[in-house]
Amino acid sequence: MLPLYDLRGRVAVVVDILRATSSIVTALASGVTHVFPVAELAECQALGAQHGCLTAAERDGRAAEGFDLGNSPFGYLDGVLPVRGRAVAISTTNGTQALRRSLAADAVVVGAFLNLGAVVEFARAQQKDVVVVCAGWKGKFCLEDTVFGGALAERLADSFDVSSSDATLAALHLWQQAKGDLHGYLLQSAHVRRLNSLEANKDFAFCLRVDEYPAVLPIWREDRLVALQHEVARTL
Ligand SMILES: O=C(O)[C@H](CS(=O)(=O)O)OP(=O)(O)O
Numbered sequence: 001m002l003p004l005y006d007l008r009g010r011v012a013v014v015v016d017i018l019r020a021t022s023s024i025v026t027a028l029a030s031g032v033t034h035v036f037p038v039a040e041l042a043e044c045q046a047l048g049a050q051h052g053c054l055t056a057a058e059r060d061g062r063a064a065e066g067f068d069l070g071n072s073p074f075g076y077l078d079g080v081l082p083v084r085g086r087a088v089a090i091s092t093t094n095g096t097q098a099l100r101r102s103l104a105a106d107a108v109v110v111g112a113f114l115n116l117g118a119v120v121e122f123a124r125a126q127q128k129d130v131v132v133v134c135a136g137w138k139g140k141f142c143l144e145d146t147v148f149g150g151a152l153a154e155r156l157a158d159s160f161d162v163s164s165s166d167a168t169l170a171a172l173h174l175w176q177q178a179k180g181d182l183h184g185y186l187l188q189s190a191h192v193r194r195l196n197s198l199e200a201n202k203d204f205a206f207c208l209r210v211d212e213y214p215a216v217l218p219i220w221r222e223d224r225l226v227a228l229q230h231e232v233a234r235t236l
Pocket residue numbers: 016018019020021058059060061062071092093094095096135136137191194
């Protein structure tokens with residue numbers, strides 16, 4: 001098992017804009033019933049067999065062989081494989097690892113630009129510190145996840161002290177630089193260059209759509225992610 005981040009007493013918003021958390025939000029928005037995010041490919045396959053669910057896997061930006069889907073949000077949108085009413089086990093290079101490592105938090109939700117509004121509503125209703133867990137890339141900083149943290153901080157500035165940490169302030173400043181042309185700004189990032197080389201420009205553009213699914217909030221329950229409806233989140 002992966003070592004856990006010490007998030008006890010806090011709420012974790014796990015973010016991997018490119019592309020794991022964007023794909024998970026899209027999956028639930030497309031009628032997937034629940035998602036099992038796992039660290040290892042073998043575990044992903046085993047869950048697929050055990051639950052009769054779809055499997056999605058990616059390593060180093062490429063769809064892993066022997067799985068139903070890769071890590072593209074379009075896998076849930078293009079209609080090639082019917083996904084409505086199905087569950088999905090998923091394993092990716094960074095995003096599902098970050099999710100598994102965040103499970104010590106009091107609540108774990110999934111964030112992306114696609115569901116920013118749902119994350120904002122949920123975070124506002126919490127009486128606890130909210131930590132944005134940026135998946136990054138293989139243990140390193142990445143621009144797109146941090147810029148998302150800044151977007152969240154800006155929307156929460158009326159209810160949280162966003163200047164209480166340098167990390168939050170830095171993220172906010174990056175977002176303020178980026179938001180006028182998010183696409184152009186993130187074209188500089190290493191991951192976008194990697195995705196470009198894998199001909200995934202379409203995924204990049206899609207993952208930057210803000211509030212495409214403003215009512216979809218994936219939340220960890222027992223051993224899986226399920227969609228918590230926006231209206232419910234507001235009353236928690
Ligand atoms: O599929 C992705 O976008 C990345 C692959 S990598 O970072 O280029 O190795 O995986 P993710 O877990 O979504 O960061």
